[in-house]
Amino acid sequence: MRDAYVLGVSMTKFGKLLDKTLKDFAYETVWNVIRESKIDPHDIGIAFVGNAYAGVITGQESVRGQVVLRDVGINRIPIINVENACASSSTAFYLARNAVASGQCDLALAVGLEKLFCGDLGKSLAALSTSSDIEIEGRMGILFAGIYSMRVRAHMEKYGLTRQQFAKVAVKNHDNGALNPHAQYRNRVTVDEVLNSRMIADPITLLMTCPMGDGGAAALIGTKEMAERMGKRPVRIASSTLGSFGFTGKDEPGIVCRVSKQAYQEAGITPKDVQVAEVHDAVAPVELFLCEELGFCGPGESGRMIDEGVTWRDGKLPVNPSGGLSAKGHPAGATGLAQVAEIVWQMREEAGERQIRSVPHVGLVENGGGNVAGETAVVGVHILTA
Amino acid sequence: MRDAYVLGVSMTKFGKLLDKTLKDFAYETVWNVIRESKIDPHDIGIAFVGNAYAGVITGQESVRGQVVLRDVGINRIPIINVENACASSSTAFYLARNAVASGQCDLALAVGLEKLFCGDLGKSLAALSTSSDIEIEGRMGILFAGIYSMRVRAHMEKYGLTRQQFAKVAVKNHDNGALNPHAQYRNRVTVDEVLNSRMIADPITLLMTCPMGDGGAAALIGTKEMAERMGKRPVRIASSTLGSFGFTGKDEPGIVCRVSKQAYQEAGITPKDVQVAEVHDAVAPVELFLCEELGFCGPGESGRMIDEGVTWRDGKLPVNPSGGLSAKGHPAGATGLAQVAEIVWQMREEAGERQIRSVPHVGLVENGGGNVAGETAVVGVHILTA
Numbered sequence: 001m002r003d004a005y006v007l008g009v010s011m012t013k014f015g016k017l018l019d020k021t022l023k024d025f026a027y028e029t030v031w032n033v034i035r036e037s038k039i040d041p042h043d044i045g046i047a048f049v050g051n052a053y054a055g056v057i058t059g060q061e062s063v064r065g066q067v068v069l070r071d072v073g074i075n076r077i078p079i080i081n082v083e084n085a086c087a088s089s090s091t092a093f094y095l096a097r098n099a100v101a102s103g104q105c106d107l108a109l110a111v112g113l114e115k116l117f118c119g120d121l122g123k124s125l126a127a128l129s130t131s132s133d134i135e136i137e138g139r140m141g142i143l144f145a146g147i148y149s150m151r152v153r154a155h156m157e158k159y160g161l162t163r164q165q166f167a168k169v170a171v172k173n174h175d176n177g178a179l180n181p182h183a184q185y186r187n188r189v190t191v192d193e194v195l196n197s198r199m200i201a202d203p204i205t206l207l208m209t210c211p212m213g214d215g216g217a218a219a220l221i222g223t224k225e226m227a228e229r230m231g232k233r234p235v236r237i238a239s240s241t242l243g244s245f246g247f248t249g250k251d252e253p254g255i256v257c258r259v260s261k262q263a264y265q266e267a268g269i270t271p272k273d274v275q276v277a278e279v280h281d282a283v284a285p286v287e288l289f290l291c292e293e294l295g296f297c298g299p300g301e302s303g304r305m306i307d308e309g310v311t312w313r314d315g316k317l318p319v320n321p322s323g324g325l326s327a328k329g330h331p332a333g334a335t336g337l338a339q340v341a342e343i344v345w346q347m348r349e350e351a352g353e354r355q356i357r358s359v360p361h362v363g364l365v366e367n368g369g370g371n372v373a374g375e376t377a378v379v380g381v382h383i384l385t386a
Numbered sequence: 387m388r389d390a391y392v393l394g395v396s397m398t399k400f401g402k403l404l405d406k407t408l409k410d411f412a413y414e415t416v417w418n419v420i421r422e423s424k425i426d427p428h429d430i431g432i433a434f435v436g437n438a439y440a441g442v443i444t445g446q447e448s449v450r451g452q453v454v455l456r457d458v459g460i461n462r463i464p465i466i467n468v469e470n471a472c473a474s475s476s477t478a479f480y481l482a483r484n485a486v487a488s489g490q491c492d493l494a495l496a497v498g499l500e501k502l503f504c505g506d507l508g509k510s511l512a513a514l515s516t517s518s519d520i521e522i523e524g525r526m527g528i529l530f531a532g533i534y535s536m537r538v539r540a541h542m543e544k545y546g547l548t549r550q551q552f553a554k555v556a557v558k559n560h561d562n563g564a565l566n567p568h569a570q571y572r573n574r575v576t577v578d579e580v581l582n583s584r585m586i587a588d589p590i591t592l593l594m595t596c597p598m599g600d601g602g603a604a605a606l607i608g609t610k611e612m613a614e615r616m617g618k619r620p621v622r623i624a625s626s627t628l629g630s631f632g633f634t635g636k637d638e639p640g641i642v643c644r645v646s647k648q649a650y651q652e653a654g655i656t657p658k659d660v661q662v663a664e665v666h667d668a669v670a671p672v673e674l675f676l677c678e679e680l681g682f683c684g685p686g687e688s689g690r691m692i693d694e695g696v697t698w699r700d701g702k703l704p705v706n707p708s709g710g711l712s713a714k715g716h717p718a719g720a721t722g723l724a725q726v727a728e729i730v731w732q733m734r735e736e737a738g739e740r741q742i743r744s745v746p747h748v749g750l751v752e753n754g755g756g757n758v759a760g761e762t763a764v765v766g767v768h769i770l771t772a
Contacts, residue, residue, distance in 0.1 A: 053447065053448065055441035055442065055447050056441065056447060059516065060516060060520050061441050061442060061516035061517075062438045062469055062471045062755075062756060063469075063470065063471050063516075063517055063518070063763045064469070066758045066763045067519045067521075067758060070519065070631075070758055075631055076629055078627075078629060078630065078764075079630045079764065080468060080470065080628070081468060082467060082469075083448055083450070083468075084448075084465075084466065084467055094464070095466070098485070098490055102387065102484065102487075104387070104484055104488065127447070130445065130449075131448045131449055133446075133456065134444070134445050134446050243464060244452055244463060244465045245452060245461055245462075246461040246462035255462075369448075370449040372449060372456055373456055377449045378452065378464075378465065
């Protein structure tokens with residue numbers, strides 16, 4: 001397998017965008033990455049389109065990628081629709097990278113798109129509930145906040161993390177989101193505001209949860225030569241890994257540990273080498289567990305990390321400088337590629353006001369999706385180097 | 387890219403199987419291919435699960451593969467849900483082949499599953515209509531029979547193919563299906579019966595159309611060493627190609643010509659080398675056009691082929707010895723892999739009563755899906771050699 005590089009990256013503004021369609025998101029992001037990458041769009045060899053919920057929200061199933069790429073002008077090449085819940089576009093990225101790394105083609109397009117707002121909250125929640133087994137978890141009526149709440153409480157009991165620490169994650173991510181023009185929420189919040197906001201599933205309060213969202217993101221993956229030719233800092237995909245739930249034993253490392261271990265091995269680095277990360281903070285407390293599971297600190301030590309400022313924008317290892325899911329928003333099928341975009345922008349010093357102080361050479365993306373058999377159904381971890 | 391081989395193949399009986407679920411189909415076919423391939427299931431490196439309509443029919447979106455593979459015992463590895471209308475499992479096959487051919491892993495699983503019968507015909511038809519752009523073709527209310535009818539009439543006017551010739555395709559495929567224990571329809575029909583059956587969309591009569599169906603199919607793709615070790619005739623994937631609609635000009639070769647041309651080139655063969663084919667006869671007349679587009683004969687010559695018996699089971703180039711979509715049935719997301727299974731069985735002399743006389747060395751699968759911008763949305767062509 002040869003090295004594959006991220007060329008252009010793009011995301012729309014995330015938010016409640018009732019007047020925008022999946023086609024709008026595809027058009028904007030795909031043409032952005034074509035222009036930025038300085039390639040001929042006819043050279044794109046394959047396209048992977050990730051989406052989780054259009055079947056429920058808009059009714060479009062089965063040929064979503066073909067339908068949205070039609071007006072973009074992408075056709076004739078293989079167009080592959082992938083679904084993997086909130087990790088759908090990480091899956092598209094993973095496959096696009098493999099298509100280039102294997103030499104199957106020189107230029108691959110990855111797109112992630114989602115509409116969740118549709119004027120009917122019940123429908124949006126019904127869509128989200130299809131990311132677990134509808135015959136098992138679905139019938140139990142457990143939504144994501146409930147699942148996370150059980151995990152958070154178990155972790156609190158074991159390691160003593162505090163509600164204040166969880167709230168600080170939300171404060172940090174809203175601080176970052178306030179500087180991100182793509183973010184859904186651009187307001188800052190305080191620890192007190194987070195703790196006093198409406199309780200959703202104890203100890204998770206409203207301001208600790210990520211919003212639903214609409215939006216799109218895209219990336220072009222190409223060869224080293226293309227990356228050098230586009231005139232920006234080349235960003236190499238050092239590894240891109242995907243893994244699934246696995247009936248993990250009580251004392252066994254969970255899915256994020258498993259997948260990230262493989263990602264570190266393939267990239268030839270250790271967690272200590274990571275200088276910036278975008279992780280799947282669907283609820284704020286989870287960002288702390290993820291820091292532990294990704295090896296940024298030991299088990300139970302993530303509370304100290306947020307207390308000591310390590311993961312803040314001016315810290316040693318900024319986590320979610322984009323604002324994360326909490327503030328940037330979470331249009332499920334677009335999230336993974338938006339995370340990739342943020343790391344690339346930070347590496348190319350294109351992150352504007354939220355640019356982290358020391359331009360990173362090594363960045364990590366962690367993106368999770370769904371819930372099956374009591375565990376996240378799918379996790380993608382991508383390591384980029386520049 | 388190294389050579390990849392088809393190891394075990396499996397399909398369920400196709401039909402109206404109201405008491406069976408997608409999970410049942412996955413369990414049966416995946417364990418069949420594991421046993422047949424003589425591999426350790428823990429060595430499976432990646433799984434691709436194709437399905438088109440579960441979102442509409444059962445309500446399960448987003449993590450369909452994880453949900454059906456949970457009880458099969460396949461987990462932890464990357465599980466990727468792919469959708470490409472009636473070519474969903476061809477897409478799974480294409481990706482599984484590339485995963486092995488690229489050296490990414492040694493053993494890849496491709497699964498295709500569909501439930502279309504659900505006790506509510508309106509719902510089933512609504513599901514099928516999501517394989518075009520629901521905002522364009524969908525709003526026009528055109529179902530597949532209508533789209534095919536326009537193509538068939540244009541072709542009739544240009545080349546003079548007759549209704550009798552179309553009917554003969556249905557007769558041939560029902561003859562083959564009668565010998566196939568997996569087939570949905572096992573009754574023989576006559577030319578008169580076909581022509582006198584209910585008119586669906588002139589000139590397409592009821593017995594020229596394929597039925598809806600439920601069912602599953604699977605294949606394991608592995609290395610040459612694995613293929614040799616399993617003790618059956620090794621079947622090499624000489625090429626696996628996928629292509630999309632493309633605003634094809636009036637006098638330009640269509641999508642099937644484009645994709646098959648690439649498949650022949652990659653396999654290093656010509657249409658003359660093909661000794662058996664499974665093609666996407668969603669309606670019987672289309673099998674004739676496909677023979678032309680695949681280069682089995684010249685434009686307008688396919689009527690003579692069926693008249694002269696070339697494509698019958700004892701002919702020089704048997705087409706759809708399984709019974710094709712017309713008789714074997716068409717559970718959309720399972721069809722591509724069922725077509726692959728038939729070619730493999732014919733190559734291994736495992737096709738029972740419908741075994742063609744001269745055991746083939748070169749076989750071709752053509753599988754289409756959806757309709758976008760007036761053309762089949764996606765076509766997969768796979769060439770197998772033994």
